[in-house]
Amino acid sequence: MSQDTATTDGTRRPLLRVRELTVRFGMRHGRRIAAVSDVSFDLAAGECLALVGESGCGKSVLASALLGLLPANARTDGSALLYGPGQGTGLDLLAADEATLARTVRGRRVGLVPQSPAAHLTPVRTVRSQLAETVRELTGARGRELAAVTRAAAERAAFPVDHLDRYPHQLSGGLAQRAATALALVGDAPLLLADEPTTGLDRDLVERTVDELRAHTDDGRGLLLITHDLAAAERVADRVAVMYAGRVVELADAGDFFGEPGPRHPYARGLLAALPERAFTPIPGMPPELDALPDGCAFAPRCTRASAECARLPAAEEGVACHHPVTGARPAVGRREGSEGSKV
Amino acid sequence: MSAVLKGGPTLRAGRGRRLRVRASAAVLVAVLAAVLLVPLLFPLDEQAVDMANKLHAPSAAHPFGTDDVGRDVLLRCVYGLRVSLLVGVVAALAATVIGTAVGAAAGAAGGRTDRMVMRVVDVFSSVPHLLLGIFIVAMFRPGVWPVVASVGLTHWLSTARIVRAEMLSLRSRDFVDAAVSGGASRWRVAVRHLLPGVLPQAGLAAVLMVPHAIWHESALSFLGLGLPTHRASLGNMIQSARGTLLAGDWWPTLFPGLFLIIPTLAIASLAGVWRERINPRRRSELML
Amino acid sequence: MTADPHPALELSGITAGYERRAPVLRDVSLTVHGSEAVGLLGPSGCGKSTLAKVAALLHRPYAGTVRLGGEPARGWRHRAPRAQRTAVGVVFQQPRLAADPRLTLAALIAEPLRATGRGREATERVRELADAVGLGGDLLDRRPHEVSDGQLQRACVARALVLRPRVLVCDEMTAMLDASTTAALVTVVEDYRQRSGAALLAVGHDRTLLERWCDRTVELAGAGGGTDGEEVRSAPRAPADTSAG
Numbered sequence: 001m002s003q004d005t006a007t008t009d010g011t012r013r014p015l016l017r018v019r020e021l022t023v024r025f026g027m028r029h030g031r032r033i034a035a036v037s038d039v040s041f042d043l044a045a046g047e048c049l050a051l052v053g054e055s056g057c058g059k060s061v062l063a064s065a066l067l068g069l070l071p072a073n074a075r076t077d078g079s080a081l082l083y084g085p086g087q088g089t090g091l092d093l094l095a096a097d098e099a100t101l102a103r104t105v106r107g108r109r110v111g112l113v114p115q116s117p118a119a120h121l122t123p124v125r126t127v128r129s130q131l132a133e134t135v136r137e138l139t140g141a142r143g144r145e146l147a148a149v150t151r152a153a154a155e156r157a158a159f160p161v162d163h164l165d166r167y168p169h170q171l172s173g174g175l176a177q178r179a180a181t182a183l184a185l186v187g188d189a190p191l192l193l194a195d196e197p198t199t200g201l202d203r204d205l206v207e208r209t210v211d212e213l214r215a216h217t218d219d220g221r222g223l224l225l226i227t228h229d230l231a232a233a234e235r236v237a238d239r240v241a242v243m244y245a246g247r248v249v250e251l252a253d254a255g256d257f258f259g260e261p262g263p264r265h266p267y268a269r270g271l272l273a274a275l276p277e278r279a280f281t282p283i284p285g286m287p288p289e290l291d292a293l294p295d296g297c298a299f300a301p302r303c304t305r306a307s308a309e310c311a312r313l314p315a316a317e318e319g320v321a322c323h324h325p326v327t328g329a330r331p332a333v334g335r336r337e338g339s340e341g342s343k344v
Numbered sequence: 345m346s347a348v349l350k351g352g353p354t355l356r357a358g359r360g361r362r363l364r365v366r367a368s369a370a371v372l373v374a375v376l377a378a379v380l381l382v383p384l385l386f387p388l389d390e391q392a393v394d395m396a397n398k399l400h401a402p403s404a405a406h407p408f409g410t411d412d413v414g415r416d417v418l419l420r421c422v423y424g425l426r427v428s429l430l431v432g433v434v435a436a437l438a439a440t441v442i443g444t445a446v447g448a449a450a451g452a453a454g455g456r457t458d459r460m461v462m463r464v465v466d467v468f469s470s471v472p473h474l475l476l477g478i479f480i481v482a483m484f485r486p487g488v489w490p491v492v493a494s495v496g497l498t499h500w501l502s503t504a505r506i507v508r509a510e511m512l513s514l515r516s517r518d519f520v521d522a523a524v525s526g527g528a529s530r531w532r533v534a535v536r537h538l539l540p541g542v543l544p545q546a547g548l549a550a551v552l553m554v555p556h557a558i559w560h561e562s563a564l565s566f567l568g569l570g571l572p573t574h575r576a577s578l579g580n581m582i583q584s585a586r587g588t589l590l591a592g593d594w595w596p597t598l599f600p601g602l603f604l605i606i607p608t609l610a611i612a613s614l615a616g617v618w619r620e621r622i623n624p625r626r627r628s629e630l631m632l
Numbered sequence: 633m634t635a636d637p638h639p640a641l642e643l644s645g646i647t648a649g650y651e652r653r654a655p656v657l658r659d660v661s662l663t664v665h666g667s668e669a670v671g672l673l674g675p676s677g678c679g680k681s682t683l684a685k686v687a688a689l690l691h692r693p694y695a696g697t698v699r700l701g702g703e704p705a706r707g708w709r710h711r712a713p714r715a716q717r718t719a720v721g722v723v724f725q726q727p728r729l730a731a732d733p734r735l736t737l738a739a740l741i742a743e744p745l746r747a748t749g750r751g752r753e754a755t756e757r758v759r760e761l762a763d764a765v766g767l768g769g770d771l772l773d774r775r776p777h778e779v780s781d782g783q784l785q786r787a788c789v790a791r792a793l794v795l796r797p798r799v800l801v802c803d804e805m806t807a808m809l810d811a812s813t814t815a816a817l818v819t820v821v822e823d824y825r826q827r828s829g830a831a832l833l834a835v836g837h838d839r840t841l842l843e844r845w846c847d848r849t850v851e852l853a854g855a856g857g858g859t860d861g862e863e864v865r866s867a868p869r870a871p872a873d874t875s876a877g
Contacts, residue, residue, distance in 0.1 A: 054810035056780030173676055200725075200807055202675050202837040228810040231840075274811040276844040282816035286766055286783065518730040521690050522788070526744030526795065527718040530710050537732050 013083050014042035015191055015222040016066075017090065020078035023058070023065050027073070033290045035061040037246045038078070040316075045190060048214060048223040050237035050254070052230060052271075054287065058246040059226045063195045066093050066224075067112060068101040082109060082191065107138055111189035113213065115196040117180035121168040127154075127179045128164035131186070138187040157182035158212060174205045181212065192216060192223045198232050210236045230275060234258045242268040245287055245298035251319040264325040267299045297323065365617055371610040379426040386419070399593050409595035411581075412588050417596055421603045423576040428604070429554075431491055431561045431577075436553035438496030443503025444546045450504070451511025451542075452534035462508065465501050473498035477560060478569055486572045491564055495557045503549045510542040551615040555608030562604055578604045638702025640666045640831035641687055641720075641799045646696035648686050649679070655694055656682050662833075662850060664799070667825060669832040671842030674852035681725075683852065684803040684835045688720045701798065718748060721797035725804035727784035731776040737787040738762075738772040744795050761790035765820050782813040789817055793824055800825070803835045818845055 023036040036058045043049050051059050064070050066080055081090030082105070096105065106112070114120040122130055132150045135141055141149045151161055159178040168176055177197065184192060194213055198206040206229065214236040217223040227233055233240055237254040242265060250257075250265035263269045270283035285302040288294065294301070300310035305324040314321045394414030402409040408417035450461040468476075477494040484490035514520065515538065523533050558578075564570035565579025573580055578600045585596035641664040649655030656679035664670045674680040685691035686698060692708035699705070700719050705712060724730040731740055741761055742754035762772055765786040776784050785805070792800060800821060806814040822845075825832055836842050842849050 054780075054813060055782055055808070200676075203839065204675070230811055271811050274815040276815075276838075276841040280815050280818070280844055282814075282819060283812045286768075518724045518726065519732045521685070521688075522722060522724065522730050522791065523732070523743065523747065524709050525688050525690060525717055525720065525722045526747050526791065527714045528743075528747035532747055533710075540734050 014044045015047075015083060016043040016224070017081045017083070018042070018066075018078070019080075021062065021065065021080055021094070022077040023061050023070065024075045024077075025071075025073055026075065027291070031291050034246050034293055035074075035290055036065065037293075039243075039246075039248050040078075041241055041248065041251060043191070043222045043224055045222050046217060046220050047238050048217045048225055048236050049239050049241060050225045050227060050233035051241045051243060051248075052227060052233050053243035054228060054271075056290070057243045057287065058290070059243050060195055062243075063193055063224070063226050066193060067106060067110060068093060068096065068098065084109060084190065107134070107184075107189065108187040109189050110191045110193055111184035111187060113181050113184045113192060113194035113197045115199055117168075117173075117176040120180045120183075121176065123168050126165050126167055127159070127171070127182075131164070131179070131182060134183050134186045153186050154179075154182050156185055173201055174208060177201070177205070177209050178212070181209075181216075185216065190221055192221050193226070194223065195226045196228070197225070198227065198229055203231075206232050207235060230258075230272065242271065245293060246290055247298065247321065248316075249299065249321045251316075262326070264320045264327065265299075265322045266303045266305050266324070266326065269326060270302075297321075361617060364613055368610040368613040371606060372614070375425065375429075375607045375610075378422050379429060382419070382422045383426070392416075399588060399596075401593075402595055408599045409593075411585060411596040412593075417581075417599050420576040420581060421578070421599050424578040424581055424600060425603050425607065427488070427571065427575060427577045428558045428561055428579075429607075431488060431495070432554045432558035435492045435495035435499070435557040435561070436550050438492065439499035439553055439557070440503050440546055440550035441500075442496065443500035443549070444507050444542070446500065447504035447507030448511060448534065448539055448542065451508040451515065452530065452538055454512070454515065458508070458512075462505075465504055468498075469501050473501075474560070474563060477564060478567070481564060481569050486570065488571065491561050491570050494564065495560045499553055499557065499560070503546060503553070506549055507542050507546055510545050511538050514538050514541045548615060548619055551611060551618065555611050558604065558608055638699070639663045640668070640701060641833060642697075642699040642702075643683070643687060644697055644699075646683065646686055646693045646698070648682050648691060648693035648696070650682075652694055657686075657693070657852075659696070660852070661696075664831045664833050666798070666831050667829040668848075669822075669825065669834065669846040671846035671849035672833060672835045672852060673837065673839055673842055673849050675837060678852050680835045680852050681803050684722070684801050684833065687799070687833055688722045688801050689717055690722070714748065718744065718795045719797055720799045720801055721792035721795065723785075723789055723792045723800070723802045723805045725807050727781055727788050727808070728776065730788050731784055733776050736773050736775055737767065737779065737784075740776075740787050741772075741790045741794055744791060748795065757794055758790075761794060764793075764823065765790045766816060781808050782810065785809060785813070785817065786820075789820055793820075796828060797830060798828075799831045799833065801833045801835070804837070805834070806841065807836065807838075814841070 019040045021036055021039040022034075025033040025035055027033060039062060041049065051062065053059050061070070061074075065074075065076055070076070076094045078094065080093040082093055083090040091100075091105070091109075093101070093105065093110075121127070128150060131153055132146055135149050135153055136146055139149060151164070154161055154164055157178045159175065159182050163171065163175060168179070171179060181197075192213065197213065198209050201209060210225070210232045213223055213225065217236075223236075225233065225237060234254065240250075240252055240254050240257045241248045242250040242263070244267050250263055250268045252263065252268075257263050257268070258272070263272060267283070273279040274282050283302055288298050288301070294311075295313065296311040297303070297306070297314050300306040303310070307324065309323045312323075314323045392415060394410070396414065397406075397410050398412055398414040400406055400410045400414075406416050406418065408421060411417055411420070446461060446465070450458045477498045480494040480497060481490045484493075520533060520537060523537050528536070561570055561577065562579030562582070565577045566583040568583065570579055571577045573584065581600040582597055582604075585593075585600070589597045641662075643660065643662045646657055646660045647655050648657045656677075660679075660683060662670070662672070662683070672680050672683065682691060686693050689698065689705055689708050689712040697704055700716055703716070705716060707713070732743075735743065738758050741758050742751070745751055745754045745757060758772070762768070767783065767786050767790070771779060771783060779787075785808070789805070802821065806817060809817070821832065824830065832846070834842055834846055839849070
């Protein structure tokens with residue numbers, strides 16, 4: 001997949017460069033699940049890339065792969081190079097051994113903002129003690145310094161310092177999310193990976209959470225936001241990658257994608273048209289099973305633009321993997337109007 | 345995609361556990377083979393007294409030696425284990441059935457019924473169960489069935505607690521609400537939606553109970569309250585060998601002791617692995 | 633549509649919660665008429681899910697009455713007569729928790745039929761509903777852990793419709809789902825309502841969604857501080873409403 005915004009000649013090195021990342025799960029009875037196929041993208045410092053798609057499209061598996069947290073029956077291929085100061089060639093997250101990942105990557109170079117903060121925090125310990133433990137682990141601070149750094153870590157995630165001695169169950173959903181974000185930020189990791197950070201939160205809280213994540217991006221971090229919430233993605237993302245059946249089918253500038261001229265891949269168009277503030281019309285059918293993907297375009301069976309050509313896997317051109325991308329002026333995927341927009 | 349796929353980082357839980365499972369399984373197979381086949385293949389009288397050969401140290405003729413009345417310790421160990429296993433398995437099953445029934449009833453009913461049943465369980469639990477077991481065997485003539493009853497009637501309490509707790513945690517799930525809303529009766533919710541969820545736990549409790557029941561039987565026999573003294577049981581053997589141990593003859597005590605410890609450890613170890621497997625947190629085959 | 637003089641669902645003066653001294657709902661009233669779709673909005677923790685459970689006769693309130701088609705609820709959970717319980721179909725937020733992990737999707741959908749002694753209709757109804765919610769192929773033979781959240785929620789919607797309820801309660805039905813599945817399930821519910829004239833109480837926090845989906849929305853304010861916050865701003869009451877009360 002070509003990159004529009006990130007150069008590949010090395011003048012402006014990305015923070016993370018993923019190339020042809022593939023994840024397969026070997027299951028019983030010889031079943032093989034193609035969870036992620038040939039995913040490529042770059043993520044620069046100070047940039048937010050939203051990875052959107054429905055549940056089961058492989059986006060969470062992608063996140064696990066980047067953190068080296070896949071179960072034992074997973075096989076990966078491709079590369080995911082994480083660049084840092086003084087590391088010209090980058091560290092391949094897929095090839096790195098568990099010790100390297102645990103000691104130098106997770107928390108230090110990649111911070112994870114978890115899906116359900118309530119489950120991420122230990123219920124029997126206060127936020128302060130959990131935060132202090134992480135601070136001690138990652139920075140080596142002790143004693144008086146530890147207390148100060150812990151407070152600073154809480155403040156950085158806008159977690160109120162006077163709530164530090166509370167237990168997770170005494171926190172509201174928003175504060176629990178901030179506590180989890182504070183943990184993710186302790187190591188000052190240049191790359192933040194947020195896996196569905198807003199699931200189950202109210203709209204107000206969703207907006208506040210993603211705005212806070214955006215603020216950390218503006219501080220110069222790279223943010224990979226994995227979500228099924230298109231409104232949240234629209235609010236904070238610089239670029240959008242749409243995943244369908246394990247592949248990135250469209251990678252576009254967020255402004256173009258959500259505004260004019262709109263998505264070019266028929267699936268992405270359908271997804272936007274399904275929003276209640278737009279046509280509110282579903283895409284007919286369901287995504288294919290990941291253990292029985294067609295040889296060609298996986299979206300073809302649900303696509304009104306499909307033709308004989310679609311039996312062949314489309315190559316990604318200018319960020320779109322489709323034989324019949326929507327081109328030119330935006331058709332009527334109008335806000336709150338006609339059903340024409342749902343035709344794709 | 346034709347390139348060789350690299351292996352993901354594997355979790356290192358595997359090897360030690362596999363070794364443990366294999367060793368435990370081997371021990372259990374050997375034990376079962378011994379207790380089932382030896383009486384068939386070597387129809388010797390385990391009670392045959394031979395005063396001329398009493399208290400012989402282990403030798404080729406008597407690998408485990410002979411006891412104070414010249415009986416072969418190996419043969420008596422096998423017969424003793426046979427009796428102990430039988431008592432252990434039957435008693436554990438009885439305890440599990442009682443415990444599951446009581447726990448499931450309390451958990452499914454909830455409210456006042458639950459509180460009352462659990463207070464009764466608490467009262468039973470407050471009496472040391474060996475004492476209660478002694479009381480039960482004392483009411484009957486010595487034999488296998490009083491011992492089974494004694495163990496079964498005193499060991500269902502923990503199973504009842506486990507099953508009830510599991511039922512209560514399942515009861516608050518949305519799928520039970522969905523069943524209620526779909527018109528399911530109390531009975532149907534309990535039997536079709538709750539009970540299947542607790543059976544693995546109850547089964548595990550039953551297996552963990554077997555070693556416990558074997559030890560309980562041995563303890564009763566050791567106290568002279570279990571099986572009749574001439575019956576070979578591990579407890580009886582250890583009890584009658586106490587005197588000879590003081591005289592320096594270690595084999596009549598050591599071998600029954602090992603026969604008691606090793607199979608029970610093997611069962612407990614396999615049950616431990618099973619417990620890990622039914623723990624849903626460890627079942628992360630694939631997260632999509 | 634038959635002109636039923638009684639509202640399909642009428643909650644009046646409901647005070648409910650999990651601690652008698654600190655109820656999450658205080659004196660809440662809400663009326664949903666036949667073939668009407670009402671969206672109940674509110675921040676998390678305001679008690680809207682509790683109200684949904686009360687409406688489905690799954691949670692006993694400390695005070696207040698629930699009327700279904702004008703008839704007062706005669707009990708809660710198992711104490712409610714089966715006819716009343718099954719008159720309300722419920723869809724929950726998290727399909728994983730709302731599905732018995734041991735049942736196949738087909739058995740899951742058919743469960744209410746089997747529970748009410750109508751197992752013979754199961755095959756046909758399951759096929760019908762599977763078509764309606766878009767579950768095809770071998771999905772029906774799979775167990776919950778073998779399908780995605782979206783697919784499982786489709787099965788849960790089918791289960792809620794299998795007994796043809798007169799009232800549907802959808803508690804955050806689409807909170808975990810992507811835009812397309814959300815639109816698809818809303819379409820399924822709306823198709824059913826069109827055909828049956830059932831009433832809908834859709835609970836959620838997504839204003840855009842509920843305003844698009846429902847005829848009207850009411851707001852349940854947060855329970856903080858025990859002020860007059862729990863009042864539901866309800867639509868003007870129909871005359872039949874007062875006579876029934």
